[in-house]
Amino acid sequence: xxxxxxxxxxxxxxxxxxxxxxxxxxxxxxxxxxxxxxxxxxxxxxxxxxxxxxxxxxxxxxxxxxxxxxxxxxxxxxxxxxxxxxxxxxxxxxxxxxxxxxxxxxxxxxxxxxxxxxxxxxxxxxxxxxxxxxxxxxxxxxxxxxxxxxxxxxxxxxxxxxxxxxxxxxxxxxxxxxxxxxxxxxxxxxxxxxxxxxxxxxxxxxxxxxxxxxxxxxxxxxxxxxxxxxxxxxxxxxxxxxxxxxxx
Amino acid sequence: xxxxxxxxxxxxxxxxxxxxxxxxxxxxxxxxxxxxxxxxxxxxxxxxxxxxxxxxxxxxxxxxxxxxxxxxxxxxxxxxxxxxxxxxxxxxxxxxxxxxxxxxxxxxxxxxxxxxxxxxxxxxxxxxxxxxxxxxxxxxxxxxxxxxxxxxxxxxxxxxxxxxxxxxxxxxxxxxxxxxxxxxxxxxxxxxxxxxxxxxxxxxxxxxxxxxxxxx
Numbered sequence: 256x257x258x259x260x261x262x263x264x265x266x267x268x269x270x271x272x273x274x275x276x277x278x279x280x281x282x283x284x285x286x287x288x289x290x291x292x293x294x295x296x297x298x299x300x301x302x303x304x305x306x307x308x309x310x311x312x313x314x315x316x317x318x319x320x321x322x323x324x325x326x327x328x329x330x331x332x333x334x335x336x337x338x339x340x341x342x343x344x345x346x347x348x349x350x351x352x353x354x355x356x357x358x359x360x361x362x363x364x365x366x367x368x369x370x371x372x373x374x375x376x377x378x379x380x381x382x383x384x385x386x387x388x389x390x391x392x393x394x395x396x397x398x399x400x401x402x403x404x405x406x407x408x409x410x411x412x413x414x415x416x417x418x419x420x421x422x423x424x425x426x427x428x429x430x431x432x433x434x435x436x437x438x439x440x441x442x443x444x445x446x447x448x449x450x451x452x453x454x455x456x457x458x459x460x461x462x463x464x465x466x467x468x469x470x471x472x473x474x475x476x477x478x479x480x481x482x483x484x485x486x487x488x489x490x491x492x493x494x495x496x497x498x499x500x501x502x503x
Numbered sequence: 504x505x506x507x508x509x510x511x512x513x514x515x516x517x518x519x520x521x522x523x524x525x526x527x528x529x530x531x532x533x534x535x536x537x538x539x540x541x542x543x544x545x546x547x548x549x550x551x552x553x554x555x556x557x558x559x560x561x562x563x564x565x566x567x568x569x570x571x572x573x574x575x576x577x578x579x580x581x582x583x584x585x586x587x588x589x590x591x592x593x594x595x596x597x598x599x600x601x602x603x604x605x606x607x608x609x610x611x612x613x614x615x616x617x618x619x620x621x622x623x624x625x626x627x628x629x630x631x632x633x634x635x636x637x638x639x640x641x642x643x644x645x646x647x648x649x650x651x652x653x654x655x656x657x658x659x660x661x662x663x664x665x666x667x668x669x670x671x672x673x674x675x676x677x678x679x680x681x682x683x684x685x686x687x688x689x690x691x692x693x694x695x696x697x698x699x700x701x702x703x704x705x706x707x708x709x710x711x712x713x714x715x716x717x718x719x
Contacts, residue, residue, distance in 0.1 A: 261591075261592075263591065274591050324590055324592070326592055326594040326595060327590050327592035327593070327594045327595030327596070327598075328595050328598070328599055353590075353591065353592035353594060355590050355591055355592060358582070358583070358589045358590060359581055359582060360580060360581050360582070360583060361581070423598065423599065425578070425582070425586045425587030425598070425601065425605075425606075426574070426577070426578035426581060426582070426586070427578060427581025427582040428578075428581070462577075465580055465581055466577075466581050467574070467577045467578040467580070467581035467582065468573075468574045468577050468578065469678070470574060470605070470608065470674055471605075471670075471673065471674035471677045471678060471682075472598075472601045472602075472605045473600060473601065474587075474598045474599055474600065474601050477598070477599035477600045478599060484684075484685055484688075485677070485682060485685075485688055486677075486682040486683055486684050486685065486687065486688060488677070488682070489677050489678075489680045489681065489682035489683065490680070490683075492678055492679070492680050493680035496680065
């Protein structure tokens with residue numbers, strides 16, 4: 256396959272940046288999108304140009320490190336797939352593919368396709384934890400958890416914090432991310448003591464970071480590589496309303 | 504946003520129901536208008552209930568607009584002022600799945616506000632009176648909607664309202680916590696489409712009935 260790439264190049268956070276065109280030849284359909292970029296970077300390095308900076312780590316779709324806006328869609332055209340698990344067979348020979356970083360004011364572009372997602376870390380620090388006694392591991396089943404709750408909590412916990420929800424949201428909202436974390440802990444008995452403060456604090460931190468508000472458009476869910484469902488945002492809102500009523 | 508929206512939707516349903524009394528003839532329609540002013544008497548003064556409703560509606564509109572402007576400003580700040588069009592690629596102008604209704608919600612709201620002002624000047628205060636002013640609400644309706652471009656202007660406004668309600672009703676229910684599963688999400692969207700359709704068709708029936716000479 257021969258591909259034309261239009262890639263966002265930006266030297267640093269102060270640079271304005273622009274799209275730049277590259278040709279990539281002899282691409283195997285079995286390559287992942289990131290492997291295709293690796294090939295391009297090798298060629299760029301050989302020819303003495305600056306390789307394209309992009310994030311990746313596990314390349315198994317479970318770490319949340321990679322994330323590119325491909326042809327205007329976060330993580331590309333396939334549903335429930337991270338950028339590293341998107342393969343070139345999803346494209347056709349001769350395609351022109353646009354590659355850009357996540358765009359949101361709280362996600363500053365550090366270089367090329369790499370953005371700073373420290374805002375997500377600070378949201379987690381604001382309430383994405385439980386108070387647990389330290390020491391030896393507790394006995395299994397010491398705290399009974401209904402099976403359905405455990406399954407739903409696990410579904411929410413599959414959020415890898417990649418930031419695709421923010422990148423896809425026309426409002427630049429982090430509501431799906433916050434909702435996933437609040438649901439994951441709030442469904443379990445261990446998460447109950449901080450349930451109210453967690454919802455309020457994480458939403459307040461997201462606002463402070465400069466993320467937008469949710470208007471229930473649903474682009475986040477469509478972009479989410481883990482299929483985190485939109486109803487978690489309703490659940491987050493119920494927790495926030497409950498917390499506000501409780502606080503009085 | 505959601506609570507003020509629900510108040511306005513409930514008003515629209517009541518308003519639409521009242522409008523349909525035009526089919527019962529001039530006495531029934533003018534009588535309905537008169538009874539609205541006598542509602543709650545003698546505990547409330549003449550027009551008392553109507554003024555309470557008007558104040559609540561005005562407050563709902565103010566809250567709705569202030570919330571909308573707040574959300575709009577936060578979205579602009581979060582996306583560098585470009586919203587869903589912040590990517591250089593033009594290959595997914597409508598994103599993955601977002602509806603035309605969600606896309607036009609904010610400007611649709613402005614359109615509806617301008618229409619409401621026009622509508623109040625037309626049929627409530629009768630300041631704008633194409634076809635002739637009258638003390639009888641029934642005659643105002645018939646005089647106005649006998650003119651094709653008046654019906655056209657109302658139709659355009661109601662189409663804008665249809666899109667606004669289609670996303671707004673869904674979003675209000677989801678915001679207030681009613682979305683509890685993917686299946687529920689589908690059903691809430693169906694409810695939004697049905698309620699929007701009922702309201703808009705219900706509002707369009709009287710003007711077209713007048714235009715086609717079925718009422719008057």
